[in-house]
Amino acid sequence: MRILVINPGSTSTKIAVYEDEKPILLHSITHSADELAVYDAITEQQDFRRNLVIKELHRANIPVKFDAVIGRGGLVKPIAGGVYEINEQMLNDTLHGCVMHNHACNLGCLIAHEIAITIPNCRAFIADPGVVDELSPLARISGSPLMPRICIWHALNQRAIARRYAREIGKRYEDLNLIICHLGGGISVAAHEHGKAIDTNNALDGEGPFSPERAGSLPAADLIRLCFSGKYTEKQLLKRIAGKAGLTAHLGTNNMKEIQERIKNGDKQAQLITDAMIYHTAKQIAAEGAVLCGNVDAILLTGGMAHSDYITNELRRRIGYLAPVYCFPGENEMEALALNALSVLKGTSKAQIYQ
Numbered sequence: 001m002r003i004l005v006i007n008p009g010s011t012s013t014k015i016a017v018y019e020d021e022k023p024i025l026l027h028s029i030t031h032s033a034d035e036l037a038v039y040d041a042i043t044e045q046q047d048f049r050r051n052l053v054i055k056e057l058h059r060a061n062i063p064v065k066f067d068a069v070i071g072r073g074g075l076v077k078p079i080a081g082g083v084y085e086i087n088e089q090m091l092n093d094t095l096h097g098c099v100m101h102n103h104a105c106n107l108g109c110l111i112a113h114e115i116a117i118t119i120p121n122c123r124a125f126i127a128d129p130g131v132v133d134e135l136s137p138l139a140r141i142s143g144s145p146l147m148p149r150i151c152i153w154h155a156l157n158q159r160a161i162a163r164r165y166a167r168e169i170g171k172r173y174e175d176l177n178l179i180i181c182h183l184g185g186g187i188s189v190a191a192h193e194h195g196k197a198i199d200t201n202n203a204l205d206g207e208g209p210f211s212p213e214r215a216g217s218l219p220a221a222d223l224i225r226l227c228f229s230g231k232y233t234e235k236q237l238l239k240r241i242a243g244k245a246g247l248t249a250h251l252g253t254n255n256m257k258e259i260q261e262r263i264k265n266g267d268k269q270a271q272l273i274t275d276a277m278i279y280h281t282a283k284q285i286a287a288e289g290a291v292l293c294g295n296v297d298a299i300l301l302t303g304g305m306a307h308s309d310y311i312t313n314e315l316r317r318r319i320g321y322l323a324p325v326y327c328f329p330g331e332n333e334m335e336a337l338a339l340n341a342l343s344v345l346k347g348t349s350k351a352q353i354y355q
């Protein structure tokens with residue numbers, strides 16, 4: 001079986017082709033904040049990112065002929081984890097959903113569908129999208145009944161890393177209590193209690209630590225004052241929450257490798273802002289420790305920034321008291337998506353229907 005995997009992130013587009021379990025292509029294209037700034041809405045990037053996928057397949061001499069195309073799932077309605085067949089309802093909710101969130105992962109479903117319909121007998125899927133919702137009743141309650149908490153997080157990678165860690169230590173994910181911190185374009189920190197993510201910050205909409213391109217938690221009253229100041233449009237202010245926020249707002253780049261170079265060259269501001277991001281991330285990890293009443297088997301650090309020894313060592317210094325800390329730099333998303341699609345194609349599992 002040949003499977004095409006498409007994973008659009010806020011700072012990258014990742015492409016893979018699998019021949020059953022074996023990757024025959026793994027490729028990641030990095031996008032600078034400037035390159036993406038020309039697009040008003042994320043959905044406007046569909047042609048640009050689809051063309052990158054097709055170009056890469058041509059470059060690698062791989063014909064556009066697959067048994068399935070699977071994309072990173074978008075921000076549709078809150079759903080249970082698992083594999084979903086892409087359908088009209090999902091496409092519609094991705095494009096015009098009542099709670100449409102502007103994030104690159106929405107393109108995963110749109111591009112997977114767009115490519116799959118050009119290939120005879122090719123199925124199109126998504127798996128474990130960022131709206132997988134397993135929050136506990138307590139976690140849903142915020143201080144305002146007008147705004148209950150919801151979660152938008154790196155469900156796919158967190159679950160894949162959790163299962164990988166459990167396998168490595170010879171245990172079941174369902175028997176462990178884990179705190180997993182994904183350090184990507186956004187940062188999500190979740191408390192996994194016996195295989196369920198019972199609490200996580202909303203990594204997109206302004207909750208938790210700031211990140212390469214997210215503001216994280218902000219002073220709410222100041223935000224309201226800014227909204228009514230007449231100085232900004234709604235679109236501009238939403239960009240200040242996700243897109244032109246966090247490291248991008250403070251330092252003009254979402255690229256942590258570049259920021260580390262600046263720090264090496266003595267840039268004190270870059271050092272201060274990076275340290276602040278680590279500080280707030282550590283606080284979020286400690287908060288998830290309280291969710292698990294301190295019964296934490298391990299803390300797992302993953303995502304692109306987990307490649308940085310400076311960041312992981314500083315996090316370890318601050319939260320190592322809570323549980324042993326292990327690093328899984330990068331992500332396991334491409335393999336997780338491919339194996340999810342394969343298991344449906346082989347009939348080992350069934351694709352769920354999005355409604």
Ligand SMILES: Nc1ncnc2c1ncn2[C@@H]1O[C@H](COP(=O)(O)OP(=O)(O)O)[C@@H](O)[C@H]1O
Nearest residue numbers: 009010011012184185254255256257304305307
């Ligand atoms: N080797 C590395 N060292 C430090 N930071 C890195 C490294 N590789 C990637 N990053 C940073 O990780 C962040 C992106 O993480 P990633 O998980 O790929 O994000 P996304 O999927 O959200 O696009 C960026 O800030 C990027 O610069």
Ligand SMILES: CCCC(=O)OP(=O)(O)O
Nearest residue numbers: 009010130153184185186
């Ligand atoms: C969909 C929310 C998870 C997230 O923040 O993803 P990125 O780090 O890829 O932006």
